[in-house]
Amino acid sequence: MLLLVQYTLVFASVLLLVALGGCISEHSGVINLALEGIMVIGALGGALVMKFLPYTHGESSQFLMFICVLGAAVLFGVIYSTLLAFACINLKADQTIVGTALNMLGTALATVVVKSMNTAISPDDHSSEIKYIDAKKAFLTNVGDFELNWFMIVAVIMLVVAFVLLYKTKFGLRLRACGEHPQAAASVGISVFKMRWAGVLLSGLLGGLGGITYITVGVSTWKFENGVAGFGFLSLAVMIFGAWHPFKIAGAALLFGLFRALGNVYNGFDFLKALNIPSAVYNMLPYIVSLIVLAFTSKKSRAPKAEGIPYDKGMR
Amino acid sequence: MKEKKSLLRNGGFQTFTTSIVCIILGMIVGFLALLIIEPSGAWGAIVAVIKNFFSYPSAAFRLQYFGSTLAKTAPLIFCSLSVLFAYKVGLFNIGAAGQYCLGIALALYLAIIVQLPWYICLLAGIAAGAISGALCGILKAFFNVNVVISGIMLNWISLYGTNLLLKPAMDPSGKDTFRLVNKAKQALLPTLGLDKLFNKNQYVTIAIPLAIIAAVVIWIILDKTKLGYELKATGNNLNAAKYCGMKENRNIVLTMVIAGGLAAMGGALYYLSDFEQWNVNASAVPGMGFNGIAAAFLGGLNPIGSIFSSYFITHITVGGGNVDLSRYCAQIADFISSVIIYLCGFVLFFKTFMNKRLDKAEEKKIARARAAAEAENKEGGNA
Numbered sequence: 282m283l284l285l286v287q288y289t290l291v292f293a294s295v296l297l298l299v300a301l302g303g304c305i306s307e308h309s310g311v312i313n314l315a316l317e318g319i320m321v322i323g324a325l326g327g328a329l330v331m332k333f334l335p336y337t338h339g340e341s342s343q344f345l346m347f348i349c350v351l352g353a354a355v356l357f358g359v360i361y362s363t364l365l366a367f368a369c370i371n372l373k374a375d376q377t378i379v380g381t382a383l384n385m386l387g388t389a390l391a392t393v394v395v396k397s398m399n400t401a402i403s404p405d406d407h408s409s410e411i412k413y414i415d416a417k418k419a420f421l422t423n424v425g426d427f428e429l430n431w432f433m434i435v436a437v438i439m440l441v442v443a444f445v446l447l448y449k450t451k452f453g454l455r456l457r458a459c460g461e462h463p464q465a466a467a468s469v470g471i472s473v474f475k476m477r478w479a480g481v482l483l484s485g486l487l488g489g490l491g492g493i494t495y496i497t498v499g500v501s502t503w504k505f506e507n508g509v510a511g512f513g514f515l516s517l518a519v520m521i522f523g524a525w526h527p528f529k530i531a532g533a534a535l536l537f538g539l540f541r542a543l544g545n546v547y548n549g550f551d552f553l554k555a556l557n558i559p560s561a562v563y564n565m566l567p568y569i570v571s572l573i574v575l576a577f578t579s580k581k582s583r584a585p586k587a588e589g590i591p592y593d594k595g596m597r
Numbered sequence: 598m599k600e601k602k603s604l605l606r607n608g609g610f611q612t613f614t615t616s617i618v619c620i621i622l623g624m625i626v627g628f629l630a631l632l633i634i635e636p637s638g639a640w641g642a643i644v645a646v647i648k649n650f651f652s653y654p655s656a657a658f659r660l661q662y663f664g665s666t667l668a669k670t671a672p673l674i675f676c677s678l679s680v681l682f683a684y685k686v687g688l689f690n691i692g693a694a695g696q697y698c699l700g701i702a703l704a705l706y707l708a709i710i711v712q713l714p715w716y717i718c719l720l721a722g723i724a725a726g727a728i729s730g731a732l733c734g735i736l737k738a739f740f741n742v743n744v745v746i747s748g749i750m751l752n753w754i755s756l757y758g759t760n761l762l763l764k765p766a767m768d769p770s771g772k773d774t775f776r777l778v779n780k781a782k783q784a785l786l787p788t789l790g791l792d793k794l795f796n797k798n799q800y801v802t803i804a805i806p807l808a809i810i811a812a813v814v815i816w817i818i819l820d821k822t823k824l825g826y827e828l829k830a831t832g833n834n835l836n837a838a839k840y841c842g843m844k845e846n847r848n849i850v851l852t853m854v855i856a857g858g859l860a861a862m863g864g865a866l867y868y869l870s871d872f873e874q875w876n877v878n879a880s881a882v883p884g885m886g887f888n889g890i891a892a893a894f895l896g897g898l899n900p901i902g903s904i905f906s907s908y909f910i911t912h913i914t915v916g917g918g919n920v921d922l923s924r925y926c927a928q929i930a931d932f933i934s935s936v937i938i939y940l941c942g943f944v945l946f947f948k949t950f951m952n953k954r955l956d957k958a959e960e961k962k963i964a965r966a967r968a969a970a971e972a973e974n975k976e977g978g979n980a
Contacts, residue, residue: 314745364939374942377689377745378894382939385887389931396926397634404923506928507881514749521743561757568750575747576740 283426284546285539288499293531293538294436295495299516300523300530301443302487307525308447309480310460310473312589314380315365316488317513318387319358321505323489324496325391326357328503331416338418346419347431350493358489359482361387366481370474373591388508395505414501432494439487444527456480460585463592473592491516499545511568515541518571524583540567612897615947616906619895623937627929635924642920646930649916657796664795666908666915667805668872672697673907674808675863676889678815681898683744683856685819687832688849692733692748693860694886695755696726700861701868701875702759708784708869709766709775715784715869722865723858729755730857734850744853752882763877773874786869804866809904811859816900828852860886884931888914891934894941910934 299316306313313319330353336346365383368374392409399406420431447453458466459476467473495512496503519537523530544563547553624643631639645652650662676693683690704722707713729751736742766774777785786802795801819825831838831848839845863885868875892910896902917930 368939368942372943372946374946378890379939379942381689381691381745381887381890382935382942385891385935386932386939389928389935392928393630393634393926393932396928397924400924400926401635407922407926409926510881511749511753514746517743517746518750521746559761561761565754565757568753572736572742572747572750572754575742575750576736579741579743 282549284549285542287428288542288545289535289538290433291430291494291498291538292541293534294430294433295491295498295512296516296519296534296537296541297436297531298432298439298487298494299491299513300520300534301439301527302484302491303517303520304523304525304527304530305443305447305456305487306480306484307520307588308457308460308585309477310463310585310587310590310592311366311369311477311481312376312380313362313365313481313484313488314377314517315362315383315387315513316484316491316516317509317511318384319361319365319485319488320492320495320509320513321387321391322361323354323358323492324503324509325394325492325505326353326355326489327351327493328411328413328496329353331413332411334416336416336419343419346416350416350420351435351490354489354493355486356489358487358492359485362481362485362488365485366478369591370477370481373593376589376591384508384513388505391505391508408504409506410502410504412502417497417501420497430494430497432490432497435490436494439490440527440531443487447527452479457585459592460587463587467592467594477592488513515567515571518575521584522571522574522578524578525585537567537571540570609897609899611948611951612899612902612944614951615944616895616897616902616941618947619937619940619944620909622940623933626936627933630932631925631929638921638924642925642929645919645921646913646916646933649912649919652919661796661798662915664792664798664801665872666911667795668798668800668802668867668870669915670908670911671804671808672863672867672885673888673892673911674812674904675859675866676886677892677896677903677907678811678889678900679856679860679863679886680889681893681896681900681903682815682819682859683852684893684898685832686828686848686852687835688734688737688744688852688856690730690733690748690853690856690860691745691890692729692751692886693856693889694882694884695748695752696729696857696860697864697886697889698752698755698759698882699725699729700864702755702762703861704784704865704869705766705774705875706762708777708781712781712783715786718784718869719862719865723862726861726864727854727858729861730853730855731850733857734853737853738846738849752886756879756882759875760877760879763875767877768874772876772878774877776874777869777871784869785871786866800870800872802866802870804870807866808863811862812900812904815859819900860889863889888934891938891941894938894944897944 299320303313303316327350330350334346334349336342365379368379369376395409395411396407399408422429455471456476458471459473463473492509495509515537519533520530523533543566547563628639628643631642650659650666653659653662676697679693680690700722703725704718707718707721733744733747733751736747737744763774768775786804788802791801792799827843828848831843831845835845888910892903892907896906913933914930917927920929
């Protein structure tokens with residue numbers, strides 16, 4: 282039971298971080314479909330640090346490792362999201378195509394990087410895996426039987442930060458104005474381009490964090506060929522279900538996290554084991570639930586009005 | 598008076614040029630990546646990717662591998678048709694990957710477990726994809742669910758569903774399903790003698806001509822029929838279409854049914870040709886559907902164009918397997934094709950840029966002509 286809670290919380294943290302990223306980006310007016318790719322690249326950044334930074338047990342080393350992993354994931358995510366921002370904001374490209382391209386590029390790029398790195402280290406190694414068994418322990422703390430992943434705390438902090446940023450600051454008000462009616466925002470002197478860039482870069486930051494959190498859940502090697510199994514898109518579903526509001530998103534993330542966690546730990550429950558349902562069904566569960574939830578919540582959508590439409594100064 | 602239009606103004610020509618520019622830029626980025634990985638062999642590697650089967654010494658071998666490349670192109674044509682058909686109606690069918698899986702699932706299940714002949718397997722596969730497409734369309738039309746997100750969800754559901762369905766058809770000696778040659782000969786696609794043209798490559802089947810026929814049919818439906826006109830109108834402006842009395846919801850669902858059927862047909866045909874077997878522990882959706890997106894946009898969203906772009910993408914993907922694997926990895930081809938799609942996002946920008954340049958050039962020309970005429974007038978007045 283405790284294990285279920287633990288997995289639920291950590292998967293919910295991933296979904297929360299990434300969905301908050303999507304939420305901020307959409308409030309600025311850009312649909313960030315590239316979250317999946319951003320997660321992969323963020324995870325790659327973190328995994329590379331875990332592989333190459335020497336780690337010895339001890340508090341200072343533990344903290345250093347955590348900060349470096351976090352920093353690398355954020356940096357990689359932000360840099361990668363500039364590709365989306367540049368294409369969608371400056372060149373007014375179709376946000377769906379660019380997002381999809383970046384998702385494919387994220388996985389392909391990470392695979393190429395990891396494979397060539399592995400091959401360079403030992404010529405017979407053609408796998409796309411990075412192992413981080415020891416380094417991962419840096420941000421796990423045991424509280425009794427409960428294994429606390431430090432990224433859960435990061436997620437909670439980010440939730441509060443995102444809420445304050447969006448609803449309690451001048452910046453947040455301006456950002457949201459650019460997603461609702463960019464021409465009106467521009468008419469009072471707000472730079473729509475700058476605000477949208479800020480929105481996309483922030484979503485890159487959160488997406489990168491989500492990516493590194495995802496690959497530390499329950500495993501200590503990651504095969505980059507597989508990407509992040511649609512989690513970027515699940516997060517978008519969480520965001521829609523959460524009606525583009527940070528706290529509602531948090532609730533939605535817990536629900537989805539629970540269904541995702543069931544797939545990992547259903548063997549621990551006797552009554553679920555007795556039902557003898559194939560594991561594939563549990564794997565499908567979060568996706569099926571999200572489809573059903575979307576069907577009931579999309580009708581009266583509270584999406585920012587101008588999302589997905591490139592800003593054109595000439596249209597007033 | 599009809600004004601003669603410059604070739605550069607022609608939409609088709611512009612699309613063609615931008616696609617070529619995207620390909621060249623994509624190749625350059627790929628080459629740079631190879632240079633970073635290991636500079637000494639980079640040129641050889643990029644040449645291997647571009648040459649693909651041309652790098653084999655014997656003519657017979659080249660022909661055989663050309664056949665294999667074609668056999669892999671066929672499903673990609675179907676996927677790209679699926680994507681472009683939906684896109685013309687304003688729907689982004691990222692679910693093509695999942696529909697492709699379902700096509701495979703039903704076709705292989707009926708072939709290996711139920712032992713049915715190929716045409717029934719094929720039809721069942723198409724039906725499975727069409728139903729999945731319909732679900733996506735209904736969710737969009739009646740529940741306003743974003744097609745991209747529902748498509749991705751259905752992709753994962755379809756992947757696990759396919760694994761579940763095909764588990765009994767697994768060859769115990771590996772993780773893949775049985776080869777049809779050994780277990781279900783009746784379900785093998787007929788070759789109609791096409792295999793003999795390609796040095797007895799048994800994977801060259803009717804799938805290839807069917808793909809080309811499908812492209813032509815889709816082109817006719819979209820450009821020459823009332824249905825196509827209605828569908829495109831729905832895509833351009835839903836409310837205007839509704840106002841004109843078109844059934845917009847029916848059109849959305851119908852589009853997704855056709856798109857789903859197309860992607861599934863690609864999957865069913867490919868696996869019924871026995872070229873590949875399904876890995877029942879697959880943990881990722883096959884890339885075919887996603888490459889279909891690349892092919893659709895690279896082909897300028899034209900059904901006939903997508904035949905060529907599909908061939909090109911398959912060509913470099915297969916060529917990717919020929920790089921010196923001790924130094925590089927085959928995914929470099931995926932990398933190149935994803936860079937190409939990223940660049941395809943800029944097509945609109947390229948086109949506006951080109952038109953602006955042309956406008957400027959024309960303005961200058963007119964201004965110069967006017968200046969020349971004025972000068973002439975002055976001279977005339979003086980004389």
